[in-house]
Amino acid sequence: MYRYEITKYKPNFRDEEYEDWTAISDIGNSYEGQILTIEKYKEVEDSYIKAIHLVMEYLELPFLLINNVVRSFSYDTFMEIRKDCRELYTKEILERYSSAKDLEELDKEKVDSFCRLQLREDIGATVYYPRRMKVYIGYDFLMGIHTSQSIASIIPSIERLGLFVEKH
Numbered sequence: 001m002y003r004y005e006i007t008k009y010k011p012n013f014r015d016e017e018y019e020d021w022t023a024i025s026d027i028g029n030s031y032e033g034q035i036l037t038i039e040k041y042k043e044v045e046d047s048y049i050k051a052i053h054l055v056m057e058y059l060e061l062p063f064l065l066i067n068n069v070v071r072s073f074s075y076d077t078f079m080e081i082r083k084d085c086r087e088l089y090t091k092e093i094l095e096r097y098s099s100a101k102d103l104e105e106l107d108k109e110k111v112d113s114f115c116r117l118q119l120r121e122d123i124g125a126t127v128y129y130p131r132r133m134k135v136y137i138g139y140d141f142l143m144g145i146h147t148s149q150s151i152a153s154i155i156p157s158i159e160r161l162g163l164f165v166e167k168h
Contacts, residue, residue, distance in 0.1 A: 002167070003168040005143070005166045011164055023140065023141070024085060027085055042088060048119055048141070051158045059129070059132055059133055065127070065130070066100060066102065066125045070125065078122060088120075096113040100114060114127070132147065132148045133147050
């Protein structure tokens with residue numbers, strides 16, 4: 001397997017004292033003199049989703065599977081916690097939160113809404129295509145992708161999204 005870490009964090013800043021936002025709950029806070037707006041948050045989140053789509057397209061994967069789905073909150077608690085950024089929660093995303101189930105196949109649109117929920121720390125799961133690709137989304141906007149073949153030729157496309165790719 002080829003292992004990649006794809007994040008918004010500049011690798012050379014990891015060991016320095018550098019304050020950056022790490023979650024949807026940081027919207028409205030100031031980092032390095034700039035307020036994290038909903039628009040800026042969504043722009044970065046969109047980059048992660050586009051990166052996943054690029055890898056899926058490169059590997060010619062029609063869908064990803066999910067398993068071990070864990071919701072972080074009851075639906076009512078989820079709606080209360082996310083009320084300040086409700087505009088980020090489209091009908092599709094809310095439906096995905098409620099309906100996601102183990103071994104469900106996610107086409108491109110469903111991957112989009114499901115992985116947004118993972119980036120927002122609202123839901124957890126194993127996301128994969130058997131023997132070809134695994135997507136690991138953890139806290140603090142950390143994402144790993146393991147693939148059965150090298151994605152070296154699309155790394156420049158991923159980096160043009162404003163993300164950093166490290167091969168491990």
